[in-house]
Amino acid sequence: MSNIILEMNNITKEFPGVKALDRVNFKVEKGEIHALVGENGAGKSTLMKVLSGVHPYGTYDGDIVFEGETCRFEEINQSEAKGIVIIHQELALIPELSVAENVFLGNERAKKGIINWGETTAETEKLIKKVGMRVNSTELIQNIGVGQQQLVEIAKALSKRVKLLILDEPTAALNEAESENLLRLLLEFKKEGLTSILISHKLKEVLKVSDHVTVLRDGQTIETLVNDDTLKEDRIISSMVGRSLANLFPERHATIGDIQLEVKDWTVEHAHLPGKKIANNVNFHVKKGEVLGIAGLMGAGRTELMMSIFGQSYGKVKSGQILKNNHVIDVSTVDKAIKQGLSYVSEDRKEYGLILDDTIKKNVTLANLTTLAKGMTIDEGKEVNVVEDYRNKLKIKAPSIEQNVVNLSGGNQQKVVLGKWMFTNPDILILDEPTRGIDVGAKNEIYKIMNTLAEEGKSIIVISSELPELLGTCDRIYTLNNGHITGDFMVDEADQEKLMTYMTADGSGKK
Template sequence: MATNNILEMRDITKTFPGVKALEDVNLQVKEGEIHALMGENGAGKSTLMKVLSGVYPHGSYTGDILYKGNVCEFKDITNSEKLGIVIIHQELALIPQLSIAENIFLGNEQVKRGVINWNDTIVKTKELLKTVGLNESPNTLISSIGVGKQQLVEIAKALSKEVKLLILDEPTAALNEEDSENLLNLLLAFKKKGITSIMISHKLNEITKVADSITILRDGKTIETLDMVKDNINEDRIIKGMVGRDLTQRYPVREPKIGETILEVKNWNVYHETQDRKVIDDVNMYIRKGEIVGIAGLMGAGRTELAMSLFGKSYGKRISGETLLNGKPVQMNTINQAIDQGLAYVTEDRKHYGLILMDDIKRNITLTGLNKISRNTVVNANQEIIEAERFRTKLNIKTPSILQKTGNLSGGNQQKVVLSKWIFSEPEVLILDEPTRGIDVGAKYEIYTIINQLAMEGKGVLIISSELPELLGMCDRMYVMSEGRFTGEVTREEASQEKLMKYMTKSRG
């Protein structure tokens, strides 16, 4: 029987040691559509796409892949790319020291008589950059462009391989609203050209905007496939499919009990590490005990730079200003000093800076407080297990064992390990940089509950987030940044997305 499906995955089962990641999963994607793949962290979305693209080769799973009606047995990613199936992973695979042109044609070099033809390479790169709407020179180094532009380079690279089926794993996770909007519009333009896309995302508003169909996975199984138009699907309906229940409250309720000022920052200035440019300009702020404070701002506003410069001056140079803890001036010139003074910083990039992915959960959790479980510099192994188990239970880390490699956990559970690590250091003030990036609705709720609990215990919490609804739903008070300065301060009661956006786009003028 004829079908307009470009792809069918039938009864796909994939097992890792101790874990069945996929069990009899079925997926059907129509030619020329944007098909969303949704589910909580650990549901099996990325695993399924790695099976499809040959990252997990034929023989490492059971079931069949049919592409354009033919059974495919991909041995590696090169096999799938030859047929026009291209995957862009959440962690971008670009080489920072190479140019845009070199990255786009890496492994696919434009060669004449065994020598790279740079003229061809540059001309084709310009055409591809124009297609994705990126106004950069092909010779620009990847290290000198932001994440949003890097994402477009990845898509240009996919187009250079004559993509027919484009797979995007969390393509807008690290992007601001403007870059996300541009990327979604690009996918819609590709759709008009007949390119099929499969998109993994946790951002419900984006999915409802561009997707034609949605397949929902839960615990490694296919739950349902929804037709966005026919079934008249809204966000609440998608959430119900993902978590198996109605999630009426996206943000847990909290009655704030706000006390004395715990951290105060006065006249804080920071210069760029390599350029003679001021990235933080005369910032003044305070956080009180039991208070959740937010920082809103577009990408490049200086939010992360501010957080890292406060946390033991781990970013920037020529840093000036004053920090006071409980009313007393303190020196936090190194990360160790900052931790000793009661500061903790949960980085936005948990995989590179927050965790040792090759090490087990137990070791990752206890890293910041080894002195608490050691005597004469020898770690008490029993005590380490007790503490790690305590956090596994307290933060509901879903894992068969605390001896599991941290790299094998889902994004939401990895984030819980990072939070455990810093809570174990018993901080007074927690700085959380994009604490729910790349995390699904159900896991977000659990992390919000943990944040609320920390505030109820009298900690000061500072949240940096690109998701305005998250700041509005969680914070008692918000600072807004633009171009390295604070341009506004609003309370929860007076805040709105419109007001925050107005301050976020305020230039130095």
């Protein structure tokens, strides 16, 4: 094993309240394509950020050896200077600049600070040809498609004399032909001796191009598999999801009633790309007292679907109806949705859930101030009572309800958001990744709260990337892919492999 190009040993990285990486070991051979797989939140992206210096040396434990040399990157420039280039899932291109300007951004061909446009253009043209693009080097990024943009990123990487190319979900936004092209390109580069790390959810692609597959789970390295002809998708999936559920999930005794909410023929267009449907003729329902799971990979349209139902807060609704207790209801604004008994706890509590610089008190009561007011004036005594009550019920750990939520841990922040929506007294509570980034103890408490609410006859809809969580908490699970519902399972007939299969099904209903 003398031809190891990269060795990451015992990498541990902690964020406040969570251990994102726990003694991870990762080895890449020179000239191979090494796939890195794992569920959302398994630690893949964090590991790559440690490698590229986004998380600088000193913020993690363990060491990185690249080409036999121990590296301590403090910023991205230093890792790039060694030839490690990462292409993130969200492309880092400037839409208003041309292809050539983007390719050499931060790495300009210049003499004494004056850009040599001749050289820039000539080299860009060369790179464009190499990556198989069909656009002019003067074309603006905003005028070319996502597939072509991905290639610009690769051209940019090549211009930096890359030795190790890291691609984070490069084909997530690409169509099949574009994906094919990209993978072919990777194989060509491999022949020229370039080493690549490919992060992907699409296991078919992984099996097609990679030499080794390393599986991460819960921030730990599970195993590294050799991709010979015998390696099958199922084998990787079971490695990705297999974990003991222990006593994380409280026991559930469901009493399920009639249908409470029904969504019919729901079609929604993307917020910025007219014509792209992020929910396509979706039909589903949830019953009283039921905990319903929505399973899907990142980008499947789970969040977008639920946000479009909650007051059309995402995209443009093209068609469809929403019925509550068999009556069509108007939920065209958030205000109306709340009045109709809907609540939505966002997956991104900092961005969409909380006013970080405000107190626990003000956050909890924000969505339902009218019940605390006489006329327009807020009854502060009543407000304090209500919030104290939720603080006790939800076990929010804070010295006072006047504490700003920015100072709370993730789990306690999540409880504040939950409290806010419980206070609106919803009949249907939608929870989007309710346990993301919070510790096990807090997870367990949140599951218990979900059970209690369901027992009160409320309908709970849970979106989660963690399949064990869905299997452990839900009564019924829908799978979603590409804006389509692809499956509907009672929990006792579902397992992780089955769900994963339907989550990656092509959306027309067949596998």
